[in-house]
Each structure stands twice: as structure tokens, then as C-alpha cells.
Amino acid sequence: MNAMIHVLMYLYYGLASCGPKIQKYLWWKKYLTIIQMIQFHVTIGHTALSLYL
Numbered sequence: 001m002n003a004m005i006h007v008l009m010y011l012y013y014g015l016a017s018c019g020p021k022i023q024k025y026l027w028w029k030k031y032l033t034i035i036q037m038i039q040f041h042v043t044i045g046h047t048a049l050s051l052y053l
Contacts, residue, residue, distance in 0.1 A: 001039060001042075002039065002043075005039050008032055008035070009032065009036070012029065012032055
């Protein structure tokens with residue numbers, strides 16, 4: 001899961017660095033951020049669960 005999120009992140013950063021012609025097609029930045037937050041919370045939950053069980 002972590003590797004997949006990072007692939008999407010670096011794909012976004014690579015495309016964003018190509019300039020304004022490409023940046024207008026990066027409408028999915030908001031969804032990438034939401035996916036990152038979900039991953040963050042799932043990881044914290046998984047860690048907490050493994051510590052307390």
C-alpha cells in the first residue's frame with residue numbers, strides 16, 4: 001500500500017514539474033491528498049492495534 005501511494009505521489013510531482021501545460025490536467029491532487037491521509041490513519045491504527053493486542 002505504501003509503495004503504491006508513493007508511486008502516485010512521485011508521478012504527480014514529476015508531472016507537475018513539467019510546467020503549466022501539464023499542471024491543468026492534475027485535477028486529482030485533492031484525491032491524492034485524501035488517499036495519503038487514509039494511508040496515514042490506517043498505518044497508525046495498524047500500529048496501535050499491534051501494540052495493544
